[in-house]
Amino acid sequence: MTNQASTDDPNHLFAFSTIQVYLEGPFAIVLQKASDNPCHVEFVKAFVPVHHHSMAGQMGCGHVAQHEFHNHEKSLGNDDGETHFKLKLEISGLECCTAARAIEPGFQHFNFATDLWDQGPERKNFVEIALPCPDRVLHSRKAVPVVFSSGRFGTMPLHHILEYQIANPNETFKIGITKNNQTLDDISLEKKSNRFALQVGLKKDTPEAEANAHALHFYNDVLLARFPRLLADQTLRYIGSVPKSMPPASPFSDRGIDVECHQGGGIMSIPA
Numbered sequence: 001m002t003n004q005a006s007t008d009d010p011n012h013l014f015a016f017s018t019i020q021v022y023l024e025g026p027f028a029i030v031l032q033k034a035s036d037n038p039c040h041v042e043f044v045k046a047f048v049p050v051h052h053h054s055m056a057g058q059m060g061c062g063h064v065a066q067h068e069f070h071n072h073e074k075s076l077g078n079d080d081g082e083t084h085f086k087l088k089l090e091i092s093g094l095e096c097c098t099a100a101r102a103i104e105p106g107f108q109h110f111n112f113a114t115d116l117w118d119q120g121p122e123r124k125n126f127v128e129i130a131l132p133c134p135d136r137v138l139h140s141r142k143a144v145p146v147v148f149s150s151g152r153f154g155t156m157p158l159h160h161i162l163e164y165q166i167a168n169p170n171e172t173f174k175i176g177i178t179k180n181n182q183t184l185d186d187i188s189l190e191k192k193s194n195r196f197a198l199q200v201g202l203k204k205d206t207p208e209a210e211a212n213a214h215a216l217h218f219y220n221d222v223l224l225a226r227f228p229r230l231l232a233d234q235t236l237r238y239i240g241s242v243p244k245s246m247p248p249a250s251p252f253s254d255r256g257i258d259v260e261c262h263q264g265g266g267i268m269s270i271p272a
Helices: 053-059 105-110 208-226 228-234
Strands: 018-024 028-033 041-049 068-071 075-078 085-089 111-113 125-131 136-138 143-148 153-157 159-165 174-179 195-203 236-239 266-270
Touching (some): 018 125, 041 159, 041 208, 105 111, 105 266, 125 195, 208 236
Parallel strands (some): 028 266, 085 125, 111 266
Antiparallel strands (some): 041 125, 068 195, 085 174, 136 159, 143 153
8 A cells, every 4th residue: 555645755655554643651542442332442532631730749859840742843832730732633544443453462561441430520631632443552662660559560661552554545644633722733644654653751851760750650640540440459659760771662762852751651441
């Protein structure tokens, strides 16, 4: 299959059969099951909650670590508590899936089933993305060691890569985006790539001790709190750092973007 994408040569064609939505950072990926068939996924939502700064201040850090949101080209904004991004991957041209054919085993410690998702009006999101059901959920092999409160060990992938099969290679694929309900320019595929790259993280100059404290607090007290039945068994005691020996596995590594990911999120399967 072939598809046109943004390149320096408008007549350039290159071949691919899939597109990927590459999410780096503390995203929860919700797979909402259909009411008429528990094996089918009705919709997918990826989100990063607003960071409640009053809670963050309880960590005792010198200053409150603040998330930033980037695409592959630029910063789109900071989590100041009042900024909210909503995105939607247009399904035109993609094959329809009713269930993910494969979720990579690397997510084994962060692939949950739960029947309670707190979506109350006070639960605001910094970034949320409406997505069709992917064909596969992959990761880039970049992960950090963790210890759960129960004492068991695990690994936390820092990326979710949602992969979709292309049905119509002549479509122009895009992600629509609004910021505080104001429409922004669509996000396009990276040049010479089949990938949309989106990242939420902290400034690279955030001290490592502060970044690790922030990651633990945000995962336990903000992200996991959206899924209350998971709190008893899935809270973390420790989130480690990315091993220095691990090579960069991110579309942001060579772009001069000064934001770094220190934690991942999880995949949540929710029955109807």
